[in-house]
Amino acid sequence: MNLNLKEIPRLESITKEAFIKHYFKPQKPVVIERFIEDWPAYSKWNFDYIKSVAGEKIVPLYDDRPVDYKEGFNEPHAKMKMSDYIDLLQTKPTKYRIFLWNILKEVPELQADYEYPDFGLKLMKRLPMLFFGGKDSYTFMHYDIDLANIFHFHFEGQKQIILFDQDQTKYLYKIPYSLITREDIDFSNPNLEAWPALQKAEGYITSLKHGEVLYMPEGYWHYMRYITPGFSMSLRAIARNPKNLSRAISNIFVMRHFDNLMRRMKGQKWIDWKNEKAVVRTQAVYKNL
Ligand SMILES: O=C(O)CCC(=O)C(=O)O
Ligand SMILES: [Fe+2]
Numbered sequence: 001m002n003l004n005l006k007e008i009p010r011l012e013s014i015t016k017e018a019f020i021k022h023y024f025k026p027q028k029p030v031v032i033e034r035f036i037e038d039w040p041a042y043s044k045w046n047f048d049y050i051k052s053v054a055g056e057k058i059v060p061l062y063d064d065r066p067v068d069y070k071e072g073f074n075e076p077h078a079k080m081k082m083s084d085y086i087d088l089l090q091t092k093p094t095k096y097r098i099f100l101w102n103i104l105k106e107v108p109e110l111q112a113d114y115e116y117p118d119f120g121l122k123l124m125k126r127l128p129m130l131f132f133g134g135k136d137s138y139t140f141m142h143y144d145i146d147l148a149n150i151f152h153f154h155f156e157g158q159k160q161i162i163l164f165d166q167d168q169t170k171y172l173y174k175i176p177y178s179l180i181t182r183e184d185i186d187f188s189n190p191n192l193e194a195w196p197a198l199q200k201a202e203g204y205i206t207s208l209k210h211g212e213v214l215y216m217p218e219g220y221w222h223y224m225r226y227i228t229p230g231f232s233m234s235l236r237a238i239a240r241n242p243k244n245l246s247r248a249i250s251n252i253f254v255m256r257h258f259d260n261l262m263r264r265m266k267g268q269k270w271i272d273w274k275n276e277k278a279v280v281r282t283q284a285v286y287k288n289l
Contacts, residue, residue, distance in 0.1 A: 061078040172198070176281075
């Protein structure tokens with residue numbers, strides 16, 4: 001048995017009006033295949049180019065180890081020179097990923113290669129983020145702390161993406177006081193006997209190629225697996241739905257700090273309690289269906 005996933009619709013191009021009407025307003029994901037062909041990034045952005053502009057930079061790396069109470073929110077697991085990291089990506093599978101690497105802060109010259117597209121939404125110009133990953137590495141199922149609308153542009157190779165709307169959260173074994181699901185669920189091949197509620201969840205799937213852009217609606221859950229080594233850029237627009245906006249504010253100003261405080265006070269016990277709670281809550285929903 002498999003997850004219940006629909007292919008994300010794909011278009012070659014789209015006008016701002018059509019985007020707003022058919023995707024932003026109803027909050028539905030879409031892939032636009034040929035949106036950035038006139039950006040310099042479309043022909044320039046590959047590993048050699050990144051090496052030439054940022055090869056000397058030291059980059060923070062993340063692997064797939066479970067959350068450790070001794071670590072703060074989003075703390076890196078290793079560091080490496082960008083040129084060494086790209087050599088590693090190109091020569092063998094690696095779990096190491098770069099996550100949320102701010103272009104403005106790290107490699108501002110890359111800004112010359114892309115534009116802030118007009119989809120009818122106000123994009124946050126201070127937060128253009130890059131993500132890198134090796135063959136078979138993945139970014140765990142999560143949603144972003146600010147529940148933003150995200151435009152995710154992919155470069156080099158291929159990336160598999162699974163999405164769920166927030167209305168599916170009850171089936172996803174979400175960890176309380178966090179933005180993730182149980183880390184022992186393999187969303188690319190889930191064990192549905194161990195995680196039966198996942199059978200009820202309805203989501204989306206696609207595989208992004210170089211130059212394609214995916215629109216992820218506000219607060220959508222996303223799981224990303226690098227089928228081949230590659231990298232992506234995310235641009236974001238603030239959540240418009242007042243409910244999402246107030247959750248964003250409470251995540252940023254309350255949840256995150258509360259979670260850090262509990263880690264410091266209770267240590268691994270806190271992590272274990274949250275992991276257990278994720279199962280108990282989701283199983284209760286599943287049993288009552
Ligand atoms: O590409 C990735 O590894 C993760 C991307 C992501 O989480 C995001 O764009 O919000
Ligand atoms: Fe994300």
